[in-house]
Amino acid sequence: MSTIVKTEAIVLRSVNIRESSKVVTFYTRQFGKVAGMVKGARQSKSKFGSSLEPMSYVLLVFYKKEGRDIQTVSHCDLMKPFRKLYEDLDKMAVGMTMIELVNIVAHEQEQNIELFTLLQRTLNTLNTATHNPSNLLYYFEIRLAKVLGFEPIFGHCVSCRKELKEVAEVRSYKIHVEKGGLICAKCSAVYGHTALLPAGILKIFRQILASNEMEAVFDFEVDEKTRNIMESFIWTYLRYHISGLRALKSDQVFSKMFAGLKNAEGN
Amino acid sequence: MLYISDSLNQLIEEFSQLPGIGRKSAQRLALYILKLPKEEVIKIAHALVNVKEKMKYCSVCWNFTETDPCDICRSAKREMNTICVVEEPNDVLAIEKTHEYHGLYHVLGGSLSPLEGIGPDDLKVKELLTRISPEIEEIILALNPDIEGEATTIYLSRLLKPLGMKVTRIARGIPIGGDLEFADEATLTKALEGRVIV
Numbered sequence: 001m002s003t004i005v006k007t008e009a010i011v012l013r014s015v016n017i018r019e020s021s022k023v024v025t026f027y028t029r030q031f032g033k034v035a036g037m038v039k040g041a042r043q044s045k046s047k048f049g050s051s052l053e054p055m056s057y058v059l060l061v062f063y064k065k066e067g068r069d070i071q072t073v074s075h076c077d078l079m080k081p082f083r084k085l086y087e088d089l090d091k092m093a094v095g096m097t098m099i100e101l102v103n104i105v106a107h108e109q110e111q112n113i114e115l116f117t118l119l120q121r122t123l124n125t126l127n128t129a130t131h132n133p134s135n136l137l138y139y140f141e142i143r144l145a146k147v148l149g150f151e152p153i154f155g156h157c158v159s160c161r162k163e164l165k166e167v168a169e170v171r172s173y174k175i176h177v178e179k180g181g182l183i184c185a186k187c188s189a190v191y192g193h194t195a196l197l198p199a200g201i202l203k204i205f206r207q208i209l210a211s212n213e214m215e216a217v218f219d220f221e222v223d224e225k226t227r228n229i230m231e232s233f234i235w236t237y238l239r240y241h242i243s244g245l246r247a248l249k250s251d252q253v254f255s256k257m258f259a260g261l262k263n264a265e266g267n
Numbered sequence: 268m269l270y271i272s273d274s275l276n277q278l279i280e281e282f283s284q285l286p287g288i289g290r291k292s293a294q295r296l297a298l299y300i301l302k303l304p305k306e307e308v309i310k311i312a313h314a315l316v317n318v319k320e321k322m323k324y325c326s327v328c329w330n331f332t333e334t335d336p337c338d339i340c341r342s343a344k345r346e347m348n349t350i351c352v353v354e355e356p357n358d359v360l361a362i363e364k365t366h367e368y369h370g371l372y373h374v375l376g377g378s379l380s381p382l383e384g385i386g387p388d389d390l391k392v393k394e395l396l397t398r399i400s401p402e403i404e405e406i407i408l409a410l411n412p413d414i415e416g417e418a419t420t421i422y423l424s425r426l427l428k429p430l431g432m433k434v435t436r437i438a439r440g441i442p443i444g445g446d447l448e449f450a451d452e453a454t455l456t457k458a459l460e461g462r463v464i465v
Contacts, residue, residue: 256388
């Protein structure tokens with residue numbers, strides 16, 4: 001017995017099958033990750049239009065049947081078009097990295113409203129970003145860790161819980177990835193440390209976790225070296241805490257594309 | 268126990284490998300073949316082997332062809348200063364059916380698909396760049412209006428623009444015979460942006 005249900009959703013992936021159909025993976029507000037069959041989606045007069053493109057924010061109506069891997073989609077309407085995500089390669093790269101990550105970490109039909117809200121809000125903000133759109137990826141990844149229940153601890157030592165304030169003369173802080181955050185000098189003598197985080201980056205991460213103002217991340221001006229350190233730290237952290245997290249395909253493809261463009265445009 | 272002979276089963280298996288053909292359709296096709304006169308079946312088998320043996324990729328535009336370079340690339344009637352970039356050989360057929368385009372083609376063999384891990388090295392992008400000469404005045408990007416097509420269009424336009432020729436893309440909007448009421452906001456916006464004076 002199937003029931004017809006309606007929910008907000010973000011399109012994570014869209015795969016063509018048969019002559020004109022698609023199997024679309026949605027991250028829904030109510031039911032978590034849902035795969036749906038959309039018949040006739042690729043016909044030029046299809047009623048679904050652009051609503052099935054990855055990163056679309058949609059209102060989804062589908063026939064929900066328990067025990068079925070692929071549900072049948074009845075309607076899918078754009079809630080709000082994120083046009084800039086399809087027109088700007090930098091924004092597209094950030095957005096696609098986010099949806100690929102969610103597709104990996106989210107479970108079938110397991111509701112997580114916080115994760116849905118984070119993804120929807122971040123894509124919306126990315127759409128309107130005027131500068132430094134890639135900074136938003138750090139916000140998303142740090143917040144993702146929080147939503148999934150392993151928020152990095154940047155306020156106190158993960159072992160003895162001693163508060164660790166920023167000190168002007170300290171240039172980098174010790175991190176214990178396995179324990180989940182900062183580790184003080186005394187505890188690191190016992191447990192060791194797995195990474196060193198420059199003070200400037202720690203400040204950015206603390207601001208990201210403390211503030212709900214997503215737009216503030218666009219004001220961080222970070223050079224390529226700092227960017228690499230941030231990416232490396234976040235990725236090491238996520239990979240340790242999320243089992244089965246593989247290197248992202250979108251990340252690899254966009255890296256190649258940007259390298260080719262840098263060469264061609266002489267930047 | 269359901270009995271199907273090995274030869275019939277093998278044919279069903281082979282048909283079900285084809286795109287868009289499920290087990291039931293494959294079974295239907297196999298039984299249709301079985302009912303055909305032997306000469307008809309041999310004709311089909313020959314046609315299959317023939318197409319595989321004779322057809323190859325054109326070393327210039329990467330379309331399917333029996334002769335290399337293909338008829339379009341060799342034709343003196345085609346406009347040699349324009350290249351239309353498409354994803355698949357099917358798209359060449361679709362554009363040729365319009366009888367409105369008289370330039371050359373370049374078949375990429377797909378589109379950039381970051382989520383599927385398909386990057387520039389998996390497409391005939393380098394081959395397109397080697398075709399660029401001072402004689403080429405315009406490159407038309409005729410890629411599908413989906414996210415993969417968009418990524419490819421933006422990428423190619425940024426690669427090609429520094430080389431000095433005009434880079435254009437085909438228009439997007441409401442299909443003929445479609446209904447404005449059912450068009451989504453993104454499609455309507457593109458249609459409004461691409462409006463022309465009548």
